[in-house]
Amino acid sequence: MRPRIQLLSAELIGRILGEAFELLRNPGVRVGSAPVVELLRLAGVEIEEGVARLPEALVRKCLASAPHNFYLYNRQGEKAVHYGGDDVHFDPGSCCVQMLDPETLEARPSETRDLVRIVQVAESLPQFTAQSTAVVCNDAPSAIGDLYRLLVVLQHSDKPVVTGSFSAAGLQGMIDLLAADSGSAEKLRQEPRAVFDVCPSPPLNWSEFGSHNLLDLARAGVPAEIVAMPLAGGTAPVTLAGSVTQHAAEVLAGITLHQLAGAGSPVVWGGAPAIFDMRTGGAPMGAVETAMLNMACAEVGKHLGLPTHGYLVATDSKFVDAQAGAESARSAMLGALTGINMVSGAGMIESLACHSVEKLVIDAESIASAQRLARGIEVRGNESLAIGMFAQTGLSGEFLKLKETRALFRQEQYLPSAVIDRSARGSEPPSDVFTRARTRVDELVSTYRKPSLPEDVLRKFQAIVEREAERAGVAAELPEN
């Protein structure tokens, strides 16, 4: 039996969806751009002063055409991430602007070298089945910053990528980059390497930028992950159930736009919901209620049979300390037990503002523990549970010598890296987890091997970067990496 945790009853999910459909009719959804208005008018939707009133029948029709599962592929063309069912994957959190310096313990603007280091570490850790465009590279031209982040990740990783565009115009360059890597736009559609996060603005607003991205992704057949982020009490109802309802309405509206543009294109019921901190006005990512929102939102998506995503394994601490460990490990377990297909957020501190590669390797241990928990207690073979082994040992207690012990202990026990201290006190003075994490990061970076990309792919990359730099009106000179 796979252990599960469920916050919402079937009856409550029914009420949430019922009210969400009602919200889509009244007050409706704000839509910003002419192509979206056009698309909705063609579908018979009434639009007044930039607000669309979506009828339930249309939304249900679009829900029916959204696929219930799909795969992301690695560079070798293998299925690497399964979006669907109860499968759980983790990727590093996305889009920080700062990096925690392990020497000074201060946050400084993130640069190319930081993104490279994060990608190198995540590439080496099996806990991360996907990469993310984890930090903004402040040393590269910001006008093509989104394209540049993806370029750096593709240059250093074979894994699938969770990414996103910073503008309506920037998306095409990123899709072209992925198509160049895959071989063609058609190959990218058949075996997508990346998923793009697309965010509505709470409450119930699909801005020009977000909705453009949705339509373009749907038409290109590249997976879109709708990351709705209601802040309970700030930009959404203060009750958790009320915020889950708003989240459902925002994602349903997104799926409607997406499927109208490209019926059958892959789309994810995602989110980064949080509570609103009534002292600071911030979004506390480590709060247990934030985890509860992510779990409940995913439960609604799962009820509809859609692939799911959430934002967990992050902390509000400014350091990689006990608070960071407690908040991140707790939400990793909750995400795994909910069966969220893609859990983003590992490595992040200071809400979602700062990244720490040291935290990433510690989070990898929490993730592995969560994955172990989610596997549950398994009965191995058709033999007895204990009698067969006692038949061999009698009362001698010599279980260590049994062939069963040797054959099964790796399946039964997760064997942590040296980041986790389980040693006996010895002649060496004991170390703290941050020190051990720094050592582990250095080890992983030193054994990392950069993938070698064919010359013609690199030339195509260069041409796309030059074209996009010209479009954005910046120099195409990029930092060394």
Add this chain to the structure above:
Amino acid sequence: MSEQLFLAMRQSIIDGAPDKARELAQQWLASGVDPLEAVNQGFAAGIKFAGDQFGCGEMFLPDLLASAEAMKAAIKVLEPEMLKRGSQREALGKIVLGTARGDIHDIGKNLVATILSASGFQIFDLGTSVTPEAFVAKAKEVDADIVGVSALLTTTMAGQKAVIEALDRNGLRPRVKAIIGGAAVTSKWAAEIGADGFSRNAIDALELAKNLMSKGTAQA
């Protein structure tokens, strides 16, 4: 041919495959060459490798024990012929082992016994909850080089001190070395009670025992 056979012997120990080790030992006996060569150049290399792998976290306790069991299986086949030829493996040293008085936890002590035995030490295992007098008597009887006392609990660690005092009272030290181990044991405790060494696990214990033996030889 021998080179390949030695490598296969080494591998059978690394794999922890007693049946394979036994078969290779029998094959060697059939060739009529001194069995000691098979031990020294084949099987013992496997134990050394397993110990190193355990030390750096690549192998685990069940793997290590399986390697030791495979070693035992090979030695058992080769031993009668070695005795006949008078070429039995020269023991690296004689070690008396037991857990401290009042302590019945013996997993650690058994591991140490298995690893040291597989590596060529002659082990006299007194079992659990052993009195200081019994340690002294056995050490005298077999002319031991080392006495090892294990204690899991902080409450039974005092028993380690009692054994060392008894060895001193009977004039066995410094010729007989006293070593201690167990979950709660620290280098500080070892120094406090005047032990000749302590180790955190069975592989460290092997190193410790080898070091003490080479020191003993140097002094003699």
